[in-house]
Amino acid sequence: MRMGETFVRETRSPGIRPPKGAWDCQVHVYGDPIRFPPRSTKAYAPPKAYFADVHSMARTLGLQYVSIVQASVYGSDHGALIDALARGTNGHYDGVNYRGIAIVTDEVSDKELHRLHEAGVRGARFNFWKRLNVTPTVAEFRRSLERISQLGWHLGTLWRIPIGTRADRPRPPGHLAFSEGLQQPGHKIVLNLLQRENWWIMLSHGDRNSATEYPWEDSFPFAEVYFEAAPDRCVWATDWPHPEYPKTPVNDAELVELIYRCLPDKGAVEKVLATNPARLHRE
Numbered sequence: 362m363r364m365g366e367t368f369v370r371e372t373r374s375p376g377i378r379p380p381k382g383a384w385d386c387q388v389h390v391y392g393d394p395i396r397f398p399p400r401s402t403k404a405y406a407p408p409k410a411y412f413a414d415v416h417s418m419a420r421t422l423g424l425q426y427v428s429i430v431q432a433s434v435y436g437s438d439h440g441a442l443i444d445a446l447a448r449g450t451n452g453h454y455d456g457v458n459y460r461g462i463a464i465v466t467d468e469v470s471d472k473e474l475h476r477l478h479e480a481g482v483r484g485a486r487f488n489f490w491k492r493l494n495v496t497p498t499v500a501e502f503r504r505s506l507e508r509i510s511q512l513g514w515h516l517g518t519l520w521r522i523p524i525g526t527r528a529d530r531p532r533p534p535g536h537l538a539f540s541e542g543l544q545q546p547g548h549k550i551v552l553n554l555l556q557r558e559n560w561w562i563m564l565s566h567g568d569r570n571s572a573t574e575y576p577w578e579d580s581f582p583f584a585e586v587y588f589e590a591a592p593d594r595c596v597w598a599t600d601w602p603h604p605e606y607p608k609t610p611v612n613d614a615e616l617v618e619l620i621y622r623c624l625p626d627k628g629a630v631e632k633v634l635a636t637n638p639a640r641l642h643r644e
Contacts, residue, residue, distance in 0.1 A: 366409075366602070367603045367604060368603050372421040375618050377621060378423040381635065383424050383635050384635065385427045387599070388601040389429070390410065390415055390432070390442070391407040391408060392440070394407065396440070397440050400434060400435065402494045403494070406434075415427065416455065418601055426457070426460065429460070433495050437468050439463055445459065446481045460482070461483070462485065462486050466495075466505065467505075484514045484516060484517060485516050485517070515561075540572035543583070562591060562596075564623065567583075567619050568619065569600070569607070574608060584623035585624075588633070592632060593632065595637060596633060597634055
């Protein structure tokens with residue numbers, strides 16, 4: 362690991378290999394800043410975390426599918442994402458299949474949307490954390506939803522906003538603080554959303570949101586409850602390379618082992634790591 366990096370380059374193999382067809386549903390890939398310069402309004406400096414690095418991580422963990430989520434530092438300029446997806450044939454490179462998640466704004470033309478789809482993009486992410494400087498307006502968000510629905514894409518959201526106390530106007534939460542337990546308002550909002558068949562959840566960030574360092578045991582009850590609420594709509598991700606990670610950098614094998622500890626049995630592991638994400642990405 363290099364000084365100041367948020368990820369461990371020397372990934373080890375997990376104690377138990379993931380099931381066949383396992384997915385990592387969220388990584389970020391950055392490019393050479395000369396070829397792919399970040400926006401001047403970027404919220405953080407892009408790390409030296411390139412395609413070769415994430416591919417090494419995925420191969421070592423035993424993953425067969427990886428979903429590359431467009432990094433906010435590039436806004437809706439998808440050059441680095443398309444470059445990464447262009448490796449190999451039809452997104453397949455050296456034993457790993459790559460798909461993409463785009464940032465869609467009014468600046469992205471219909472022609473560009475179709476080019477992204479052909480490149481392997483299967484979803485769009487909308488960042489409502491204003492610090493990232495890519496927050497859409499409500500009208501733009503609705504227009505984008507209509508456009509991506511024509512391609513059969515799913516959408517993901519990132520929120521970092523206060524939790525409202527009015528029961529008639531709940532608002533989606535950001536990362537939950539596990540130290541506040543299962544009675545916190547944000548947790549109840551998540552459970553209410555999971556009652557709807559079109560809401561999914563990513564059982565990730567157990568390490569980041571924990572009040573402790575490894576082994577992050579306060580994350581277990583949350584993952585268990587969410588899986589029980591929506592066993593067919595839970596997926597998993599490493600969030601490599603863990604941008605702006607606030608703790609001691611984690612070896613990504615520990616995150617595979619963490620989800621094993623959170624789920625009740627082998628069948629649940631296969632659902633979350635393989636079956637569910639394949640359906641979400643329409644594979």
